[in-house]
Amino acid sequence: GESVGLHLPTLSVQEGDNSIINCAYSNSASDYFIWYKQESGKGPQFIIDIRSNMDKRQGQRVTVLLNKTVKHLSLQIAATQPGDSAVYFCAENMAGFQKLVFGTGTRLLVSP
């Protein structure tokens, strides 16, 4: 069945370091992927997305990499800041379906 999972439940980094959050997905028919950031007590906030016809997309301080061969998605955050501390979720969508399948999340802790 469909499943999206994360390798590391918690990632601790120092301020200024680069962070990499990983996500594995199992449905090879998924064609759209999104990363969300969720701060404590708030709803998820869109960070960046990528379609399956791409393998890399860059935003402001963030980069998403997609490896369809091994069904792996990663989020890279450059120069991590304390304000980046949150839970990060990946989500996938399969073509023709109207709902996202979310992973369980990775908590990012940034120390000053």
Next chain:
Amino acid sequence: GAGVSQSPSNKVTEKGKDVELRCDPISGHTALYWYRQSLGQGLEFLIYFQGNSAPDKSGLPSDRFSAERTGGSVSTLTIQRTQQEDSAVYLCASSLHGGTTYEQYFGPGTRLTVT
């Protein structure tokens, strides 16, 4: 402009009681989603409304759960005869159009605790 709002922010109820959770989407957004987030878990899709189309109810966990969207705007999620396993944060999201390739904007959620 205003984002997605949800009420109440917190709800404590006794097992067996009914609860209603409200979502006010962003004005003009035609699509509305309900999700459930259990402690330490990801988001579980519950139901999806798109315009005047029949809602996609495929994620509702049991017939105790129902939702409606009146006038294409405000939505209410109702849980009848609540059980302790219903305790979770219930999140609402809206997007300009249907289809998951449009960005979904989430509300802050309603934390439901069933005692």
